[in-house]
Amino acid sequence: MKNPFRRLTLRLRLGLSAAVAVAVAVSAVAVASWLITRQQLTGQLDSNLRNVQAAPRFVGQLLKECARPDSGQRFAAPSPYVVQVVTADGRVCVDAGSKKIAIDASDLAVARGTLESAMHNAVSEDGRRMRVLTTAPPGLTGLCEVFMGMRVPATAPPEDLTGLCAVSVAQSLDVVDEPLDTLALFLLGFAGVGVVAAAAAGIGISRAFLRPVKHLTDAAEHIARTHDLTVRIPVEGDDEVARLSKSFNDMTEALATSRDSQQQLIADAGHELRTPLTSLRANTQLLIRSRTTGRKLPEDAEDDLLRSVESQVGELASLIADLQELSRPDVRPGESFLHVVALHEVAGRALERVRPRGSRLEFSSELEEWYVLSESSALERAVVNLLDNAVKFSPAGGTVSLRLSDGRLSVRDQGQGIPANELPHVFDRFWRSPSARSLPGSGLGLAIVAKAVQQAGGTVTLRPAGVRGTEAVVRIPGTRTAPPEPAPVGA
Structure with a gap:
């Protein structure tokens, strides 16, 4: 069963x-105040009762009247107190006018x-709740015995009698x-x-503080509805909501x-694929027309067409392989499927692949x-691309040098070099220098190099x-000695 509280808006939930x-805080304070006040008032009342009990003239007069009920004179306790005598067998004598x-x-x-004394609550005959203090005052026990109907010698000192x-x-x-x-x-x-004031203030404050969240929600709904990624949320301050807005904008x-x-990748890939596909289709159609019309092409021309078709298929295969390489998810240094690689061995293998x-x-x-x-x-693919x-x-007759020293890998040629205005674009996908448009290639080689080097935590530059010539420099953090291989799991 779903929590009905979750169905409420965030603003209302904050207010509630x-x-x-x-409510909890005020209730706790109110209950504590009430209990402390009751304790203080009850303590004051008990203190008043003890002060009244300490006046023997009130008690003595009452005991005398209780011992002589036919005297016609009854003692009335001072208001607002009630004084009564309790005998050992449970009889009670109360002052005049009291219940x-x-x-x-x-x-x-x-x-x-x-028991020396007792303090408790009780109920009078007229239903009033009373606070009662009961004691056995010394020196008045003789009158207690007279009240109980006992004969006590008049000369007997009261202190020799037991309390009754x-x-x-x-x-x-x-x-x-x-x-x-x-x-x-x-x-x-x-x-x-x-x-009530807290609820109203909570709703009002939440409305003010959640205004950026509302903007964020509206922006997210707008993006989901229109796919417009140009929407940005105004960022004010540096609190959590501002950080959330900034993160959303980022x-x-x-x-x-x-x-x-x-x-851009799709457009560039389509553009790069169009040229070899067009040429491949033209050559294929020419070969098909030659077969269907019976007009056989010269043998040299047919061989040239077939070699061209083979070259174009290879170019398409290379382009597709490059696109697959670029489409692989990025890998960050330190992730589990990275391992220690001997860069000098990788560079040596790449050189042997390119040498032919x-x-x-x-x-x-x-x-x-x-x-x-x-x-x-x-x-290895990155080094091969640099060497290519x-x-x-x-x-012809030039020298390609490959050097690795202190973590710095350099590949140097003796070509025409790259103009300074083209250097910022050499690692862009599908970018090719105007002077190299006629040469084979897809324009993805250096982009693949940049991705591989960045995944290893390094940098690559061309200068x-x-x-004469161009030098590619790759720097990857590492060490001169091979670190120990990690222990196998469960070892």
């Missing part, structure tokens, strides 16, 4: 949460001498209950007003860049040991190599 929090107060076991225990009764002094609990009731009503009203910008790159393609060139190499964290196949470029642009 604030109201609940204030008897119910006794309990603690009052009898005081009358029988087993107790005296209770009581006062109505109205002096405590009425202020407490008034305080409870006040606290209840105060709590209610506080809760995300939409990254998505827009990714979408633009994807569209430059049969008219000289190759020189000087490779020091260097170990990096990378993907071996991707790194050097072979492509080097004149003029002195008076």
Whole structure:
């Protein structure tokens, strides 16, 4: 079953949460205040009862009147107190004009001498709640015995007699209950007003603070509806909501860049594929027409067409392979499927792969040991592409040099070089120098190099190599000695 609280809006939930929090806090304070006030009032009432009990003239007069009920004179306790005598057998004598107060076991225990005093609440005959203090005052036990019907010699000193009764002094609990009731009503009203005010303030404050979130929601809904990634959220301040808005703007910008790159890649790939496909279709149609019409092409021309078809198919295959390489997800240094690679060995293998393609060139190499964290196949593909470029642009009889020293891998040719205004674009996808448009290639080689080097945590740059030629420099962090291989799982 779903929580109905989740169905409410965030603004309303914040308001209700604030109201609940204030209600709990105010209720706790109100209950604590009421309990402390009750304790103070009850303590004051108990203190008053003890002061009254300490006046023996009130008690003595009452005991005399209780011992002579036919005297016609009855003692009336000073208002607002009630004084009554409790005998050991449970009889009660109360002052004139007062109602008897119910006794309990603690009052009898005081009358029988087993308890010094007792303080408790009780109810009078007229239903009033009373606070009662029961004690056995010394020096008045003789009158207690007379009241109980015992004969005591008049000359007997009172202190030689044992206690046979107790005296209770009581006062109505109205002096405590009425202020407490008034305080409870006040606290209840105060709590209610506080809760309502907290709820209203919570909703108002949440509305103000959630305004950026509303803008964010509206922007997200607009993007989902229109696919318009140009929407941006105004960022104000540096709090959590501002950081969320900035992150949203960064995300939409990254998505827009990714979408633009994807569209550009598709457009560029379509453009690059169109040329070999057009040429391939023309050559194929020419061969088909020759067969269907019976007009056989000269053998040399037919061989040229077939070689052209083979070259164009190879170019398409190379372009597709490059696109697949670029479409692979990026790998960051330190991820689990990267491992230690001997860069000098990778560079040596790449040189052996490229050497047959430059049969008219000289190759020189000087490779020091260097170990990096990378993907071996991707790194080898990058070095092969750099060497291929050097072979492509080097004149016959030129020299292509490969050097690896202190983590710096350089590939140098003796070609015409790259103009300074073209250097910022050499690693762009499908970019080709105007002077190299007639040469084979897709314009993806250096883009693949940049991706592989960046995944290994390194950098790659192209720069003029002195008076003539171009030098590609790759720097990848690593070490001169091979680190220990990680232990196999479970070892």
